[in-house]
Amino acid sequence: MTKSNTQEPPNMASYADAFKNGPKSDESDFISSVKPVFSQESDLFGSITNPMKSLYLTTNEMFEAIDKVVPKRSIKGLQRIRGLWRIYLDDEKERELLVSNGLELRGRSVLVYSRNPRVRSYENSTDIKIRVKDIPLSADDGQILRVLERYKCVILKHFRERLRYDNMITDCQTGDRIVICQGPLEEPIPKNIPIGKYRGTVLYRGQNDSIAKCSKCMELGHRASQCQNDWKCRNCGESGHKQIDCTKIDSAEGESIPHNTEYNEDDTCYYPSHQSNSESDNNDDMNDDETQHPLGDVQPDDLFNCTIDQSQSILTTTTADKTKAASH
Structure with missing residues (x-):
């Protein structure tokens, strides 16, 4: 029997199997949370405002200059953006060392900044x-x-x-x-x-708070949370108590009563003067009637006879009026 020269291809993992556990990432690519430091090429070139590209610093030059100050293993990133170098380190102490010592580039000492020198500092600015x-x-x-x-x-x-x-x-x-x-x-x-x-x-910062009005002492220039004064009443304007505890509210209501009112001591109430006059007039009339016809001395029979006489007189008057109207 002849052996087959064909060989089965090895089993290769599919794309799905390869990424079944997720893509692999290199943790060394992670930039630490240590803030970067900065260096400007303008500090090196001095009065040269627009240097040629051939004069630009290279990444190798910057790396070698930093290596003379801190170990190269601490350098995690170098980035040049329009003449400004960002230097990323992994240790805070080495960062401080680089800022304090600076760099030696092309025979000149160059400053290293702890913050971006192109960002305006507002600490000493009027902005x-x-x-x-x-x-x-x-x-x-x-x-x-x-x-x-x-x-x-x-x-x-x-x-x-x-x-x-x-x-x-x-x-x-x-x-x-x-x-x-x-x-x-x-x-x-x-x-x-x-x-x-x-x-x-x-x-x-420095916000003018002079237009603020305190709801506690009613003065301008501060808030109630900052007030050290005593409470001031909104009703009477005196200090020492709140409006809810003011004792002058009742007296103020009494003073607001109209002038055309009179006080009745018997009823202990107020009523308008014109109503008082009319009621007093009626009372006077009633007193006169009571004086002229006292009912306390009248006997029941006399009162009954008096009522009958009044009814008969009214009936007689009505009949006479009808007769007189018919004759006309």
């Missing part, structure tokens, strides 16, 4: 950083800028704040708008201002 809160993310930023311009703000830049998580900036927005304005501001901006159909909260 004002304004934070606008309580405005939905869906709202247009132009509405906010237009409102701030009404307060004569000269806006330099603006952006939306992003969430910082584990010392790293994420793509998640917090909803706060950061507006950098030229300072000092010509007029103070209130803490709460209407922005479109919303009401935003404006916060900035």
Whole structure:
């Protein structure tokens, strides 16, 4: 029998099997959370404003210069962006060492910055950083800028704040708008201002709080949470008690009674003077009738006979009137 020269191909893993446990990643590609340091080529070139590309620093030059200060194993990243070098290290102590010693490049000492030198520092600047809160993310930023311009703000830049998580900036927005304005501001901006159909909260350092009114002592310049004064009554204006505990409310109501009212001591109530006069007149009439015809001395029979006589006289008068009308 002849043996077959054909060999079965080895079983190879499919694409699905290869990625069954997920793609493999190299953990060495991860940049640590240590903040980078910076170096500018302009510090090396000096007065040369537009150097030729042949003069640019190379990555090898920068790597060798850093290796003379810190171990090369600590260098995790080198990035050049328009003449600005970002140097990423994996250890905070070596980062501080590099910042303090600087670099030796082409026979010249070059500074290493702990923060980006091209980003303006607002610590010693008169520029004002304004934070606008309580405005939905869906709202247009132009509405906010237009409102701030009404307060004569000269806006330099603006952006939306992003969430910082584990010392790293994420793509998640917090909803706060950061507006950098030229300072000092010509007029103070209130803490709460209407922005479109919303009401935003404006916060900035040195915010003028003189327009604030305390709801406790009723004075300007501070809030109730900061007030050290005593309570002031809204009703009488005196200090020492709240409006709900004011004892002058009853007296104030008594003084508000109209002048055309009289006080009836018997009924202990108030009623208008014209009503009082009419009722007193009726009482006078009733007293006169009672004086002329006292009923207390009248016997029942006499009272009955008197009633009959009055009825007969009324009937006689009515009959006479009808007879007189018929004759006419």
